[in-house]
Amino acid sequence: MEGIIDLGGAHIHLQGGTYLVSRPLRLPATGFGNLVIHGGTIRASENFPSNGYLIDLSPSTSNNGSEETQKSSSSSSSYNYEYITLRDLLLDSNFKGGGISIINSLRISIDNCYITHFTTNGIQVQDGHETYIRNSFIGQHITAGQDKSEKDFSGTGITLAGNDNAVTDVVIFSAATGIMVSGQANTFSGVHCYNKATGFGGVGIYLKLGGLTQTRIVNSYLDYTNIVAEDPVQLHISSSFFLGDAHVVLKSINGVARGVNIVNNMFSGSNGDVGIVQLDQSNGPFKQIEQVVIDGNNVKGMKLKATIAKGYVQGTNLTSWKVDFNNILIFPNLIKNVQYSLLSVSGNNFPIHALRNVSENHVVIETNEAVSAEVFVAVNQFSEV
DSSP states (O other): OOOEEEEEEEEEEEETTTEEESSSSSSSSSSSSEEEEEEEEEEEOSSSSSTEEEEEEESSOOOOOOOHHHHHHSSSSSEEEOOOEEEEEEEEESSSOOOOEEEEEEEEEEEEEEEEEEESEEEEEEEEEEEEEEEEEEESSSSSSTTTTGGGOSSSSHHHEESOOEEEEEEEOOOSSEEEESSSSOOEEEOOOOOOOOGGGOEEEEETTTOOOEEEEOEEEEEEEOEEEOOOEEEEEOOEEOOOOOOOOESSSSEEEEEEESSSSHHHHHHHBBSSSSEETTTOOOOEEEEEESSEEEEEBBBOOBBBEEEEEEEEEEEEEEEEOOBSSSTTOOOOOOEEEEEEOOOOOOOOOOEEGGGGGGGEEEEEEEEEEEEEEOOOOOOOO
């Protein structure tokens, strides 16, 4: 980028050493790019600042006054850094702050890192875009699950407050929140969250950007932890596995759900009454519902919920048939499309029949005379476009 000084692919190689630091590691000034830091362990000392990050890619609070530093600090670039790679690192925050902070930077890679013992964020990304986090392990406490202190886990594994980032093949094994997202056009693939069970108040992935989500979550594993999406608009969740009653929560803030696909996932639970998708309408009901497709999910030990459903009823000498879809449809009192077939089994009768009512997610079909018949009904809760 214009205004970014090319460091020529320079390497800061920690050579497999362990380094105890008492303050965040920062570059001397902003406006640099094409640098690799790799190959060692960085630990926070006992007097490390509680709000600091072991590696901090943000504007330095001070500089050495050199001509080159002053030049780069007043760089014309709108980004602090570009093309910085952090890989093959173990970062131990010693419960004194966070692991990595990236502020208003472009094309940053975090690869094969183990980040632990943070109290704030394992990784924080703010502004900028195109930070790629992959093949990494993040957890406040070092555990392999079923930790006796799980209910006390705090902090956030990854905070993304910027756009166009990707998290790929990452495990978050302990934190109150696995990933907190407040930026748009981010993608998550191969993410395994078993950070803190929902039963203890944890969340796997929290999408806090109501009104324009533009987020894709695919091929991921929510292990006893939920996905929560506020007022989702353009959200895609597919080909993922939800274990231990983990489910998706659509949370109403301003009552908007538009362009949501929750399709082709697997859900496995404890044979209770937990729905695979749930509504949180504590702030008010969903009022703007368009193109929400929840379908094609397979369920074991949980309650199937969808926006597409089929039903069947039969009766003898009736003039009215009712099919109740409330046990499947996710939104209350909302049927936008109905297709039905009436098969008369009353000899040579040829009844006139019509759809009479769709309120409260009940479909009512009536005939002009009493007949014995079978009625097949298909409904959905989204507008056909």
